[in-house]
Amino acid sequence: MxxxxxxxxxxxxxxxxxxxxxxxxxxxxxxxxxxxxxxxxxxxxxxxxxxWVSKDKLFLEIVEDKLTSYRNSRDDRLERAETLEEVMHIIWDFLENIVSDRNWAKVFLEFTVYAARIPELREDLSLSQYRLSEDVFADLVRGYIETDYPPEKIGAFNTVLFEGFMVQSALETGIVNFKDIREAAVTLALTNGLKKA
Structure with missing residues (x-):
């Protein structure tokens, strides 16, 4: 029973x-x-x-479920990656999956702005299961960097470029497309992370 x-x-x-x-x-x-x-x-x-005690907690659980699903797909591919370029494309495929759910991307951005004003929610949202973390991105590329360029910078640039794109996309300016952002992130990582031939 x-x-x-x-x-x-x-x-x-x-x-x-x-x-x-x-x-x-x-x-x-x-x-x-x-x-x-x-x-x-x-x-x-x-x-x-x-x-749930609130709509906020429900939303956080939905975010966690969605990101877990996206990450599982990404992690399967990362196990087979051999180069920094492959890893960067896997990261950006992962981010593109998030963007492709257009309504969800806007709602997540809306919630992020809302949560920024509420200390408890802001703290919850900063936990790794609820966000895209520059530290995680840094860890993903760390073993593939051939120079002394800090992987944390690559991780931070990925996050900044993606989050900036999310805002631009939500505003529907159409000035920059996802392909441009992806290309900029990959180029920056390869230019700074690989030894020159």
């Missing part, structure tokens, strides 16, 4: 997360309410609060 209840609880949680994900993508984070999420999923508000 307990197992069936646990399975039902997991099913409810999954359906609430799916409803929230859809509504966040359509309406944005701030405009979506807990009441709308529960109604869309076909549950009472109490079902929501059995799983």
């Amino acid at each position: 307990a197992r069936k209840q646990q399975e039902k609880s997991q099913q409810t949680k999954h359906e609430l997360m799916a409803a929230a994900n859809e509504l966040f993508g359509r309406k944005g984070y701030m405009e979506t309410t807990v009441a709308e999420i529960t109604k869309h999923a076909g549950y009472a508000k109490g079902s929501f609060y059995r799983h």
Whole structure:
């Protein structure tokens, strides 16, 4: 009996997360309410609060799930990489997967700006499972750098270029495309990280 209840609880949680994900993508984070999420999923508000204390915590769990999925795909490929150029393209394929979910990219940016004003959320969002970390990117390229160029700089440039692109994309300026950003990041890494022939 307990197992069936646990399975039902997991099913409810999954359906609430799916409803929230859809509504966040359509309406944005701030405009979506807990009441709308529960109604869309076909549950009472109490079902929501059995799983999360707030919409913020639900959102963080969705972010973690999405990034974990993206990272798993990336990590499988990284195990086979042999050069800095391969690693950089794998990193940027990973980032392109995030960007390709256009609505989600905008919602994540919206949430990031919102969380920046709330110390507890800002602290949560700084945890590695919720963000793209320049330290992680630095670690990914570290073993492939042939010069004394700091891998932390490559990691930071990847993050800055990607996050800047996310803002530019959300504003729909269309001035710079993803291919341009990717090319700049790869060129910078190869120019500074490989010994000159």
